[in-house]
Amino acid sequence: MRHYIKYLFFGSLLFLANSCREALDLTPVAARTADGFLNDPKNAVEAVNACYYQLLRLQEFNENNHTHDYFFGDLTTFDSQIGSTPNDFSDLQRLTEWTMNNTNVPARTLWSVGYQGVHNANYVITSLPDATIDANLKSRLMGEAYFCRGYWYLRFATLFGNVPIVTTRLSTTDFKDAKKGTIHDAFEQAVADFKKAAELLPEKSAYSAADIGRASKGAARGFLARTLMYQIGFDKQNTHTWQEVLDETTKIINSSQYSLAANYATIFETEGENNNESIFELQATSLGNAERATDAIGSHSPTCQGVRTNNLLAGVIVWGWGYNNPTQDLVNEFEAGDPRLSSTVFGKPHNNGIVYGASFNYDIGTEWTPYHNRKAAKTPGDASGGFGWWRNGNNIRQMRYAEILLMHAEALYNTNSEGPARTYLNMIRKQSEKQHFCPRV
């Protein structure tokens, strides 16, 4: 008996030794692993959505790392002044003085968010080909990822010039192998990506209502044309021609997917989102108070550019940070009576300071010019009043058919077809004449 118990005792020790060896190989709980992740079509779509997320991220709630297109596009020109209190956000001052360095928050944020966008696109581009999802969906998703990557390399080329060209998911050790490319390399990467996207993406009309806002063939071609034109203008090693621009714009025009908006005044309003003139827009949606800052899908742009004092608009208190004041110089560019001015600026000297039928107060101490950006004005019922300043639902227009026509005209002009060029230019001029602010009866 005693011996028997002895064996049992030591046997049980061995049992412990054996049973637990597997006990250490746990399947992660409450976590999804990347293995086979993209084989679920819903997941594959989510991975592409994460590419778009990075596009909007610059314009929305981003802690203190604000960076907006107009920081680089408008503020650094004679078209607008910084605005807000005199010492607010000194990094903007440095941008306008061209004394920014690598700690400049808007530039640094754009760099890191942009490369996160590139990473997300690279993840799809390198991993999705092996996934077992439907071939049509796969082709479209690949096209969207190429588009998003091209979008970033175009921005890098124009804002930074020489940047590393990353087209794979770098590991934590092989990042050293990435080579710094030239501005030419960045443009060429954008060209290659947009070409691939144009080949893979469907036309705008092929998307269902639930997918409105995804990159389309027309968007890829439009951005390709824009890239080629920038390259012709800036890239010393450029080998592209105006004919290539013309080819792309011609294809867009011939696709019959787009036309100019009937009323210019509607274009930048909520009602003009994703209209027949829209080539590509950053989709911003307000979920009202339900929207958490951490997963914002609204835009921060109107709060950033709003009047820096309280105003009551359609029963909601709206306010802003007062950045981006258009200059008199810009206002003077508009010919007397040009109806587009009212869709471009507002402010005390213009139209008695009235916005959406409300008479606004203006904080003179924070206005560097008496004007504000009408395209980014807070809209009635705006949920970005109060503390939800990232919650504006107005899309940020990135490319319109009007730009395609202008590029087309310019390409025609540069390929010795001035006559047809004038025709396309006049289409844009005529559109402005049709502008009106009230519904026509």
Next chain:
Amino acid sequence: MPRKLSQLLPQTTWIWVTSLLVLFWSQSQGQTERIVSGTVSDESKLPLPGATVKVLDTKTATVTDQNGNFNLKLSSTSGTLIFSYTGMITKRVKFDGQNHIDVTLEADSKTLEAVVVVGYGSVKKSDITGSVASVKADQLTQLSSSSPLVGLQGKAAGVNVVNTSGEPGSPLAIRIRGVGTINNSNPVYVVDGYITSNIDYLTASDIERIEVLKDASATAIYGSRGANGVIVVSTKKGKSGPVKLEVESYAGVQRMSGIIPMADATEFATLYKEAIANGNGFLNAQESAILNYVEQNKFKGTDWQREVLQPAPIQNYQITMNGGKDGNSYFVTGGYFNQQGLVKNSGFKRYNVRFNTLNNLTDRIKFTSDIAFANSFKNNTNSTNILLNAMRMDPITAAWDNNVNFYGSKFIESTGGLSNPALHADRQSVTGLNYTNRIVGNFSLEFKDLFINGLDFVTRTSGDLNLNHGKGYTGTYFLNATDQVLESSLYDNQSRNTNMMASGYLTYKKSIGVNDFSIMGGSEYQTFKNDFLGGTAFDIADDPSLYYINLSRRPTGDQASGDASEYRLLSYFTRANYSYKDKYFLTGTFRADGSSKFKSGNQWGFFPSFSLAWDAKKESFLSGIEFINSLKLRGGWGKVGNEGSLTTAYGYANLIDSRNYAYSFGGAMVNGSYPRTISNSSIQWESTNSSNIGLDLRVLSKLSFTADAFTRKTVDMILVPTIPAYVGADATFANIGSVENKGLELSLDWNDKKGDFSYGIGVNTTFVKNNVTSIGTASAIISGGLFWSDPISYTEVGKEIGYFKGFKTDGIFNNQQELDAYKNGQGLPIQPRASLGDVKFVDLNSDGKIDNADKTFLGSAFPTFTSGINLNFGYKNFYLTTYAFISKGNKIANGAYPLIYGSDAKDNFSKEQMNRWTPQNPNSNIPRVTSADPNRNSTATSDLYVEDGSFVKIKNIQLGYLLPQRIAKQLRFSSFRIFASVDNLHTFTKYRGWDPEAARYGSSAGGDISAGVDSWNYPMSRNITGGVKISF
């Protein structure tokens, strides 16, 4: 996926099955009756009356008479008799047919000599080969605090205990022998054998004694848990005897030890107008009018510190009952602790109950059980913000504005999003309610002489359930357009940690002549699970009874969140001791730890150690020297792991980060997911190699001296490598760093008695030098963010973890000549944006400009040495104890510098600014005030931020009186003690902030890598308490 049967079986089953089998076996016995008699005597042949004589494994027992004789009826012809007597070694005598047995018992030297718990067993203090410090219960209860270990501060060399904050219920930071890693440097706790990282369910009065295992030769038996030292806690147990009731209580009041002098309203108006004028800023007509009006009327304005701070009560009650007989004893205790905070509405409350039993089931089988329950409530206030905002808020703004009958709206538009701190202090009574219920059960069976003499077996099972409930309500208010809450919200979060542990080990001891051997081996299995569920709802009425998610008045928008994780540890360990003539001692340990946090193949870590000791007093050349009582030399080496260094359970896996990457198409939200971090499947244990040599000396029977020198080298330190932004993803943990700590510990104790007067002096000092030896490819890990300015903490090779780096300054430009003279080789100004009264930064690399390359070492938060001084005096029935804690050479980055001492005008000013540079006061060394601050006086991190954080703190002074036994007896007490005590009596320091000690871990997020960055943490209070301890 089908799981193996072995996985489904609870891992503890085997232990219990085995234990029960052994139990049944032990109970088996024979059946004939006979009588045995004899005499029990001591070594000098004197009879021992009252000695217990017992038959092994039966209830048959008797006690010897006046002459040491006994008679015992037996039911079998053979068996074992057990002879025991207090203070004597229990003896077992086999009998087989004899009628008479005489026994001599030897005095037990063990009871004369302290036994030290070293993990999976205990050894005589004299046999210790590693570095172990012991602290007794009475030393732990001097301070009034919720933390069971706060009294450990300054008590043991090499054990640095620092309060992270004065906030009630806040944790301690305990660092044993320096900071070995930028990761988790917290020691692990072993409470009566249960291994845990958190002992907040215990109170100081639950603890009988503490052993701190410091060097690797002592901690290696805990393998992967040992890198940061091990604190072995033995809780109080019941003692055989009649019921003993004990009541102890203290109560008192806590006060701020100081208020920081800030500008009053008039001074503020002057400074603010000047700053705006100097910065070419803009004041609107209304602002100018207010400032002028305040100045003309010399208003004092609001003293915000007094608006948010208050004296607060503290009280503690603990009742204990214990007793037992016939080998069974019990201990039950219950307590209540309530501490309100200095910041309004902060506070901590705790109820605790603990019950343990000790049952000698047979002579060879002992069962112990211990169940502890603690229910605590902490109001998680946003105290850092409130305190800091109380400094920053302009004094013109009213705390309460009678005109609108509401809190005052802020007067200056600050970029900091400042909000009325009085409002937030008042409202935070419901913003961060935190309820914790924790129950810990710990059960063990100990078998003596299992199968053969000298073979003991211990099996232990522990369960630990920690339920945390957080709830917070944010009510609506409207101060102004940018400071308002329009819709109320409520969060309700529940988290649960379930930890289980099972262990078993065998110990075998054998003496052969002058050789003593013992060997121990066992295994242990521990599982950790936690899960979390939380919800948020909006628009809930402001009534505590309605703070429930189902009462949301908003039809949509409720938010839910959840998470879970699980990991396991499996271990095998062994230890062998050998001693020769009680003179030479050799210990070797080995532990293998497997963790599920790593990928198969990297899961196992092996942790060996060796140590030896030489008791020189036993040598002939010392034995004759009377004044030397003992002299021992120790030395050891070991390798230990840092299990807590990897904070994620799945660090090896390539995980998809879900949610939070949302976008919208067609006006509807869509979800986005991607692998945000680049995985590292080869991640494995971070480990520390350490060596120790030590000396223990006792002379004149009064003076004890211990010295230890050590090195600790952490290798494979887990770090997140710094990768360039163009990788576009987050790097994950990798084994890339190494850190070295070298140090010296000295402790000295002197105890003496002269008639009715007795006194004791204890001094211990620790010198530790911390040095980072590798951080992989990164040139620096930058941390320690401050308000408005560049980060200040850098971790770089060749320096301390998180040392301070910034510009050196050379005063200010007092006059035009100084400004003009500061030019580079091209004759251009080195600081082109500087004006008179601005800070002069030193161009260290002489390249003619000030940039990041001029930043340099400005000090470290780690002290050169820390010291504890403990004094106690006794005269008749009075006693006086006091102790001080000294920290020398540590620097503090004063987070308030850019806010209140700096020269810009974002916030209120320190009163010191009244002596700033002005054209009329050109000899000042305080920079001018300017709202623009083009020279970055305030925002460029410089030595102006870094202050000497050395301090001497008189932690406690206590005067007590023990009622004379005679009077106590008359009052029916068995003892009665009253005392008065002051905590944090005074701090001697040059530091300008509230508390140099709380500043040590002031940045709650950063830990050691941002140590010493003071974001003006909750200061410690000066507590004046009185109390009683009564035994019935």
